[in-house]
Amino acid sequence: MVNNFIVYFFISRPSSYTRLIWGCLQIQLALICTVSIWTFSEAKLQAAQAHQTWKSPSGFTEEITKTNPAPTPILMAAPENFNPDLQVPRVIPKPPQPPQNSSPPTTSTEPKTPAPVLESIDTDYRYDTDNFGQTNFFFEPTAQFRLRNGNKIFFKTGFNFFEQRGVQSITNFPLQVGWQGKVGQVTLQTAAGVDIFNRLPTAINLNAKVEAPISPQRVSSSGELLSVVVLSGNLEQGPYKSNARTLENQITAWRFGPDLYWQIDRKTSLFSSLRLGSYNDGNSEVQSFSRLERKFGQFSLAANLFTWSFNRNLERTSGYFSPQDFLVYNAEVAWEGDIANFLRCRLAANLGQQRLNGEFDNANTYQTRCTVKFSPDLEADLGYTFSNVRNQETGGSAYGGNSLAGQLRVKF
Numbered sequence: 001m002v003n004n005f006i007v008y009f010f011i012s013r014p015s016s017y018t019r020l021i022w023g024c025l026q027i028q029l030a031l032i033c034t035v036s037i038w039t040f041s042e043a044k045l046q047a048a049q050a051h052q053t054w055k056s057p058s059g060f061t062e063e064i065t066k067t068n069p070a071p072t073p074i075l076m077a078a079p080e081n082f083n084p085d086l087q088v089p090r091v092i093p094k095p096p097q098p099p100q101n102s103s104p105p106t107t108s109t110e111p112k113t114p115a116p117v118l119e120s121i122d123t124d125y126r127y128d129t130d131n132f133g134q135t136n137f138f139f140e141p142t143a144q145f146r147l148r149n150g151n152k153i154f155f156k157t158g159f160n161f162f163e164q165r166g167v168q169s170i171t172n173f174p175l176q177v178g179w180q181g182k183v184g185q186v187t188l189q190t191a192a193g194v195d196i197f198n199r200l201p202t203a204i205n206l207n208a209k210v211e212a213p214i215s216p217q218r219v220s221s222s223g224e225l226l227s228v229v230v231l232s233g234n235l236e237q238g239p240y241k242s243n244a245r246t247l248e249n250q251i252t253a254w255r256f257g258p259d260l261y262w263q264i265d266r267k268t269s270l271f272s273s274l275r276l277g278s279y280n281d282g283n284s285e286v287q288s289f290s291r292l293e294r295k296f297g298q299f300s301l302a303a304n305l306f307t308w309s310f311n312r313n314l315e316r317t318s319g320y321f322s323p324q325d326f327l328v329y330n331a332e333v334a335w336e337g338d339i340a341n342f343l344r345c346r347l348a349a350n351l352g353q354q355r356l357n358g359e360f361d362n363a364n365t366y367q368t369r370c371t372v373k374f375s376p377d378l379e380a381d382l383g384y385t386f387s388n389v390r391n392q393e394t395g396g397s398a399y400g401g402n403s404l405a406g407q408l409r410v411k412f
Contacts, residue, residue, distance in 0.1 A: 116145035116153060118412050124158075126405040132392065133165035134243055140174060151181035156193070164244040171198040172241070176205065186212040195239050200247060205238030226266050232259045240279070242391075245319030254278045267295045281318050284311045293332075302332040304350065321392045327355040328363050328389055345370040346383075354389055363389045369406075382406035 123141040128134075140158030147153065160172035176193030192206040211232035218226040235256040240246050257275040264270060270292050277285040286309050293302040306329070310322040330352020338344050346369045354363035369383030385403040392399070 116147050118143065119146050119152075120144050120412065121410045123408040124405075125407070126403065128401065128403045130392075130399065130401040132394065132397075132399070133163075134392075135161070135163040136241070136243065137161040151179065154178045154180075154191075156191075160241070162241070162244040162247055167244040167248055168199070170200065170244050170247050172196070172239075172247070174205070186210065197247070200250065203239045203250075203252065205236075207234070207236040207238075209234050220266070224266055225263055228261075228263045230261045232261075233257075234259065234275075240320060242320040249281075249318050251318050251320060252280045269293050279318075281314060282312075283314050283318070283322060285309065285322070298335055298337040300332075300334045300336070302334070303329075304332060304352070305329045315393050321390070323356055323393075325355070325357050326390075329353060330363055330365070339370075342373045343370060344373075356390060365389060377411040378409070380406060380408045 121141060121143050124138065125140075126136070126138040128136040138158070138160050140156055140160070142154050142156040144152060144154040154177070156174065156176040156178070158174050160174065161169065162172070163169045173196040174193060175196065176191050178189065178191030180187070180189045182188070187210070189209040189211075190207070192204070195203045195205055197203075209232055211230065213228055213230050215227070215229035217228040220226055233256075235254075237254045238252060240251045240253045242251075255275050255277040257273065259273045260271070262270040270290070272290040273288065275285075275287040277287065279285075286307075288305075288307045290305045291302055293300055306327070308323060308326040310324055313322050313324055314320070315322050330350040332348055332350045334346060334348035336344070336346040346367075348365075348367045350363070350365040350367075352363045354361050365385065365387040367383065367385045369381060371379060371381050373379040383405055385401075385405070387401050387403075388399055389401075390399045391401065
């Protein structure tokens, strides 16, 4: 797992689709920068008057990691589940802030307007390949706004590309509008939109999440979280973006289920997730994931367990990995620390076993991720993952998957 900041995946293979992707990246990045500059001066003044301390969609701290403003996508494939920064919800409420002053609030005669304040633009990117000729590319910017009542709205668009042997490539343009608010200690998130394809019918997507602490939160005098238990419920419907063949077959899925996060003490945490799925081809699934982690300074140890079972194996007809018996368990060793004032990195290795239809094989994953902080308002993540945990039937052939993923964050 070697992390580099040159996107060699896009320039080392001179093909038509990579040129298309790179051109689209340049166009969308230019649009983002234009909008950012245009709104920067006004948004900066407004943001100074309203809730500058907010850091994440549910009003939670960044002690553990950063999250996206939209509800976390449903679990899609086993390799992704062993990346704690993608799947474990960072649902830690902020400790209460002391009052800044004791003077009575001043009244203003100026009319209050509900105009939203641009808080951030987060751009997610991901490039997945494997040794069986499958390529998935995701590029999705999300603009997040805060309303005067504290609620948030966001707009997501982007460009996605899917290529697979024996299937004509597919281009996808997602459009989504979302809302997030709180009722007491309960956080509500919802989003809906459409997926536009270059050669397929337009499809509707939606998701929702309800999240609440179910135990008192304990925080140290320095602000470090000591213990909390948080429960969330998740619901999602939309096209199953597994690969080009699955999209070509117009497979859609409903998925729902709970997540449980337990901060046992300041160094130990447990996360567990369950998903039930129903597909429009008549198939159904049960998927579970659990992770127990213990930190030792800059190092950490974790144990992961993943199970996945479908009612029927429809990979040959519908195109998606649908094992009737799939189990993965492994142990993880990781290190995370500051290499420089502006650079923080994480290295991790997972070693374990996977069982597919009663047959066992090694299951290894290697990851690296670095965060570069260009300024207080601009930072970027870039990570690389290699895994031999399967996400398709390969017969007797070994599977190997590569993923280059990250996020660019701009705050206003």
